[in-house]
Amino acid sequence: MPSTTFYNLPPEKRERLLAAARAEFVRVPYEEASVNRIIQAAGIPRGSFYMYFTDKEDLFRHLMECYARLLEERMAQLLDRNGGDLFAAFLELFDHIRGVWRQGEYREIGQILCRNRQMQPWLFLDRAGPEAVLNRLRDRVDLSRLDLQTETDLSDLFHLLVTTLAGTLVTAQTVREEEARARLVRVLGILQRGAASKAPSCEEA
Amino acid sequence: MPSTTFYNLPPEKRERLLAAARAEFVRVPYEEASVNRIIQAAGIPRGSFYMYFTDKEDLFRHLMECYARLLEERMAQLLDRNGGDLFAAFLELFDHIRGVWRQGEYREIGQILCRNRQMQPWLFLDRAGPEAVLNRLRDRVDLSRLDLQTETDLSDLFHLLVTTLAGTLVTAQTVREEEARARLVRVLGILQRGAASKAPSCEEA
DNA sequence: TTGACATGTGACAGGTTGTCGCCTAATATA
DNA sequence: TATATTAGGCGACAACCTGTCACATGTCAA
Numbered sequence: 001m002p003s004t005t006f007y008n009l010p011p012e013k014r015e016r017l018l019a020a021a022r023a024e025f026v027r028v029p030y031e032e033a034s035v036n037r038i039i040q041a042a043g044i045p046r047g048s049f050y051m052y053f054t055d056k057e058d059l060f061r062h063l064m065e066c067y068a069r070l071l072e073e074r075m076a077q078l079l080d081r082n083g084g085d086l087f088a089a090f091l092e093l094f095d096h097i098r099g100v101w102r103q104g105e106y107r108e109i110g111q112i113l114c115r116n117r118q119m120q121p122w123l124f125l126d127r128a129g130p131e132a133v134l135n136r137l138r139d140r141v142d143l144s145r146l147d148l149q150t151e152t153d154l155s156d157l158f159h160l161l162v163t164t165l166a167g168t169l170v171t172a173q174t175v176r177e178e179e180a181r182a183r184l185v186r187v188l189g190i191l192q193r194g195a196a197s198k199a200p201s202c203e204e205a
Numbered sequence: 206m207p208s209t210t211f212y213n214l215p216p217e218k219r220e221r222l223l224a225a226a227r228a229e230f231v232r233v234p235y236e237e238a239s240v241n242r243i244i245q246a247a248g249i250p251r252g253s254f255y256m257y258f259t260d261k262e263d264l265f266r267h268l269m270e271c272y273a274r275l276l277e278e279r280m281a282q283l284l285d286r287n288g289g290d291l292f293a294a295f296l297e298l299f300d301h302i303r304g305v306w307r308q309g310e311y312r313e314i315g316q317i318l319c320r321n322r323q324m325q326p327w328l329f330l331d332r333a334g335p336e337a338v339l340n341r342l343r344d345r346v347d348l349s350r351l352d353l354q355t356e357t358d359l360s361d362l363f364h365l366l367v368t369t370l371a372g373t374l375v376t377a378q379t380v381r382e383e384e385a386r387a388r389l390v391r392v393l394g395i396l397q398r399g400a401a402s403k404a405p406s407c408e409e410a
Numbered sequence: 411t412t413g414a415c416a417t418g419t420g421a422c423a424g425g426t427t428g429t430c431g432c433c434t435a436a437t438a439t440a
Numbered sequence: 441t442a443t444a445t446t447a448g449g450c451g452a453c454a455a456c457c458t459g460t461c462a463c464a465t466g467t468c469a470a
Contacts, residue, residue: 005416005417008416008417031236034456034457034458035457035458035459036456036457036458044418045418045419045420046419046420046421046458046459046460047417047418047419047420047459047460047461048417048418048419050458050459050460051417051418054459055458055459056458087401117326118323118324118326119323121322121323144402145401145402146400146401146402147398147399147400147401147402147403148400149394150391152388152391153391153395153400156388156391156392156395157395157400159372160365160369160392160395163368163372164365167364167368183357183361186355186357186358186361187361187365189354190358190361190362190365190396190399191365191395191396191399191400192399192400192401193352193399193401194352194395194396194397194398194399194400195351195352195353195358195362195396195397195399196292196350196351196352196397196398197349197350197351197352198352210447210448213447213448239425239426239427240426240427240428241425241426241427249449250449250450250451251427251428251429251450251451251452252428252429252430252448252449252450252451253448253449253450255427255428255429256447256448256449259428260427260428261427
């Protein structure tokens with residue numbers, strides 16, 4: 001987490017640093033990103049940087065978490081709008097994210113995530129784990145739409161959904177947009193209806 | 206991939222290098238692992254190392270892929286033994302892997318994977334993607350047990366299963382073994398029966 | 411004015427990586 | 441046997457990186 005000193009900075013300087021960081025993380029994969037280049041581009045002395053962030057990872061996490069917070073808010077709205085339908089909300093979240101990534105301040109996030117697939121969890125999963133996110137969202141989920149058989153099924157399902165969404169978003173950067181979306185729809189379908197063939201005694205019309 | 210020069214090496218030297226590498230990757234997370242320490246521990250000069258592998262990543266991938274090949278073979282056997290039941294095979298694969306990790310040459314793999322969760326995909330997914338693995342395994346899967354509605358459903362399902370297995374294996378290193386297994390069973394259950402509540406007109410006994 | 415404290419600053423020590431020219435040993439050719 | 445050719449062993453080196461630390465500077469309260 002950034003130190004309080006960082007938040008006391010003049011906003012202009014703060015944003016300059018973050019912008020330089022985003023640019024660097026877009027340019028090369030995480031491991032190759034260099035604090036050196038970031039501070040140079042931002043015109044911020046070495047010592048100061050380490051006053052704000054403990055290291056590169058701290059900075060990267062901050063970028064991800066800022067955006068993750070936005071996503072969580074949006075997810076809450078989408079759940080409400082869809083009457084608590086978890087699957088519908090996730091699909092709409094995909095559309096929302098794709099839209100936001102196309103332009104504006106968060107345009108770079110998509111590219112960063114694509115260049116750093118291993119970091120996917122950092123975007124969607126709270127430092128405290130997926131549990132934490134789910135707990136804040138739980139009230140908005142309509143459980144009657146789901147067939148949950150144990151206490152933890154919701155958590156497991158949520159995890160599956162998050163992983164799937166993340167994966168789809170990343171592939172959406174390289175394959176055709178609709179193709180990625182179609183894949184998401186298919187996987188959501190599998191998760192809803194199950195992949196095991198149904199007993200013949202229970203066939204749908 | 207290691208150069209042919211690497212394979213021409215006397216087996217003793219080759220194994221010394223790989224052992225040193227495993228030890229280093231167990232010691233610290235991937236980013237912190239140092240080629241320096243590996244070659245020092247193995248008593249191999251710098252120039253030689255770069256003759257065998259292009260860099261640290263190349264070496265790491267090699268370790269993972271050696272093991273991945275074993276897993277794929279095992280998976281093929283398990284599919285045959287379970288009459289092509291994909292779900293049963295995955296569950297047994299979990300048990301198998303846990304057993305192997307407890308001792309022997311691959312004891313370290315579990316720890317490495319745990320210290321480097323982001324690398325999970327490298328273990329299970331072929332460089333060519335999950336598709337490649339599935340294609341080699343496809344014939345052994347009994348499709349009649351599955352309810353696949355589009356061409357790509359099997360591939361999507363396979364991806365879900367692999368991701369889930371990897372996640373469970375990693376958590377199994379930290380939480381109680383049976384707990385991790387129980388979680389895998391639950392998730393497999395969700396994937397089989399689906400998470401959407403069934404229409405009342407089609408209730409099981 | 412003076413002190414106390416937060417913050418800015420860049421030189422520095424200690425580490426890393428990949429390369430490159432040189433040397434050795436083994437094998438093929440005349 | 442003498443010589444050419446080639447694969448491989450080797451370690452010094454340049455170029456880079458990171459995190460720290462002693463010192464400079466600014467700011468606010470007494």
